[in-house]
Amino acid sequence: MNLPDDKALSANEGIKVRSNYLRGTILDGLADPVTGAISADDGQLTKFHGTYQQDDRDLRQERLSQKLEPLYSFMIRVRVPGGICSPAQWLEMDRLAQSHANSTLRLTTRQAFQFHGVYKSNLRDCIKQINDTGMDTIAACGDVNRNVMCNVNPEQSHLHQEVYSWACKISEHLTPQTGAYDEIWLGAEPKEPVEAEEPIYGKTYLPRKFKMAVAIPPSNDVDLYSNDLGLIAIEEAGELAGFNVVVGGGFGRTHAEPETYPRLGNLIGFCTPQQVVEVAEKVVCVQRDYGDRSNRKHARLKYTIDDRGIDWFTAELENYLGWKLQPAREFSFNNTSDHYGWQQGVDGNWFYTLFIENGRVADREHYPLMTGLRQIAQIHQGDFRLTPNQNLCIGQVKPEAKAAINHLLEKYQILNVEKLSATRKASMACVAFPTCALAMAESERYLPTLIDKLDGVMADAGLADDPIMIRMTGCPNGCGRPYLGEIGLVGKSPGHYQLWLGASVNGDRLSRLEHESVNEEQILNILTPLIQQYAEERKSGEPFGDFVVRSRSLYQFEI
Ligand code: SRM
Ligand code: SF4
Secondary structure, eight states: OOOOTTOOOOHHHHHHHHTTTTTTTHHHHHHOTTOSOOOHHHHHHHHHTTEEEEEOTTSHHHHHHTTOOOOEEEEEEEBOGGGEEOHHHHHHHHHHHHHHSSSOEEEOTTSOEEEEEEOHHHHHHHHHHHHHTTOBOTTSSSSSBOOOEEOOOGGGHHHHHHHHHHHHHHHHHTSOOOTHHHHHHHOOOOOOOOGGGSTTTOTTOOSSOBOEEEEOTTBOTTOGGGSSEEEEEEEETTEEEEEEEEEOOBOOOOTTOTTSOOBOOEEEEEEOGGGHHHHHHHHHHHHHHHSOSSOGGGOSHHHHHHHHOHHHHHHHHHHHHTSOOBOOOOOOOOBOSOOOEEEEOTTSOEEEEEOOGGGEEOEETTEEHHHHHHHHHHHOOSEEEEOTTSOEEEEEEOGGGHHHHHHHHHHTTOOOTTTSOHHHHTEEEOOOTTTOTTOSSOOTTTHHHHHHHHHHHHHHTTOTTSOOOEEEESSTTOTTOGGGSSEEEEEEETTEEEEEEOOOTTSOSOOEEEEEEEOHHHHHHHHHHHHHHHHHHOOTTOOHHHHHHHHTTTOOOOO
């Protein structure tokens, strides 16, 4: 374990050591009827099991004034490697959202499901029932390898299937082995913990969260460079030749602490499909052994690499592997967006990708999205694919079943992709208020209103059909990947955001901070002339982010 002599371990390291492989006193805390909460230490441990204690921040002040404890509830994150689930699993997620949570489902930026508003008394039963569906929640959060993302590439489905199966193998290989999960949530008999319980992680797990994604060029929908480990599938002569290896991406930062920053990963080489699970394991092991366990704000792989250098990292990885990576192979990405509407895959099956605003599946007035998707799941024989852009792809629809699915999309008014502006369809917002404990400003609940206004600006500039990728988060942690938005808005305080501009549309260039704190009026005052200028001066096919970078020296962002 890497720990400079003069530094103490961070508090979380002690919690992990004392936890007996993530058991802690979680079971006792769940059984305590006096409070809706669990202890602070157990709250750190339940993250590894895929659940976070939260409270309703809209009600916090009111409850405080009534001398009531906050309205505690739990968020549960369900792991869905590669984002693919069956219609039966979708129906179960829907049912549990109604019976145990707040009647909505959240499709996350990492292709997982989230439930919000699960009370402590329902938590065990809910997680048990999630497991009954064949999905689980272990390692959906915590200092371990998280949900492994994979491209949702309908038109390339022959390669998708193979690449997806590698993503699943990596996910399985790096899933924590502790018996704590089965004991706490599934009622398994307690076992005496032994050292071998976590052969890869050991009892202190990783210094910090760890994220992996697999992409199939030319699509970079997974935002590969933002992951600790990215694997780029290389196709040669119609076959999967192997994977380029990218390390050290990550976005978390803290306002006014420049030593924290978003970083894109470095391309360090290539491995064959048969080597890829070992590569993933050893990248994790190098970070396990060298990551900074004294400071959680400096504990991600990106800092290990920046502190020691990418050449050091590659050499150490090869040392752990006992063999060398091959030189990286040629590839190119052209976009990070989803392909909306109906697409036919190479096997003749159909895929409908539907825009889900900020990933929230709910029934709203005149927009019964949740009900419509339930009806579709009841007749659908293919799969559902949660996209990394918080959208949903109804996958593997047989040609003879397409008309029936289309009929339901129309009946429930969710055939939405033709009606919405290109910029709305390229937008994404993190959860933020009222559930996220770290939110400083609104995100999911506000972005749609801002886009209503920006739609007007875009239409006036004659750009109604041109997308500008806009991403918003309620704080600098970057859960909606705003640093890869052509326009990124990062919550600073209620109603105020940092404005970041200029990321590339294929996810290989970060945006740059242009304004520290702007409100809606200022955002519109800055963006309106810029968008008009873009409409008048852009080169043919030039995306907004590229235009911003090219013309940075030509304009001033006057408020
Ligand atoms: Fe995230 C923490 C939601 C993707 C970086 N994230 C949180 C928590 C759990 C807040 C907390 O710690 O109390 C949020 C729960 C809010 C809620 O009420 O649901 C939260 N993160 C999300 C989701 C649901 C946003 C969404 O709208 O979809 C995404 C769930 C993904 C999943 O299924 O696993 C989500 N989070 C991301 C991403 C994007 C990605 O991974 O592609 C990032 C940036 C990439 C990265 O990790 O560097 C991200 N989340 C963070 C961080 C900053 C980490 C860091 O290195 O500093 C935190 C805070 C932390 O870990 O201390 C955080
Ligand atoms: Fe919460 Fe911040 Fe993540 Fe948004 S970016 S979900 S506000 S931690």
